[in-house]
Amino acid sequence: MTFKTKTCFEIVCDGGCDNPWDDDGTPHFDTEAEAATYAKSAGWSVFDGRALCPSCLSKVTCERTGHQWGDWFARDHHGIAYRTRWCNRCDERGYDPPVDELYPRLQALRDAEEILRAAAGPGGQS
Structure with missing residues (x-):
């Protein structure tokens, strides 16, 4: 039996959320470019030098610009x-x-x- 080490890339949210990928698990990529392309297509963004999932990006945006309140x-x-x-x-x-x-x-x-x-x-x- 042979064991081999393989390095991969994961996308980690810098916004402090526990699990930005929900129940799907964290995706892994062979290159950083593949990870970045996937993150962008999944609604992630780089904001103030931090990679943020859509949920954390919404929270940061509201902190900066105010909430978009619905009706009471x-x-x-x-x-x-x-x-x-x-x-x-x-x-x-x-x-x-x-x-x-x-x-x-x-x-x-x-x-x-x-x-x-x-x-x-x-x-x-x-």
């Missing part, structure tokens, strides 16, 4: 009203009121519901 959608969770919207370019969500104000209200509601369930006892009877 009204929400209500057991009487706690709020609005939410999404950026049309990256995966950022916006909340009104802001999430740091909204989360404590929702957590207090969950805590109150748990207390009421416990007070009702087995079978929901108090």
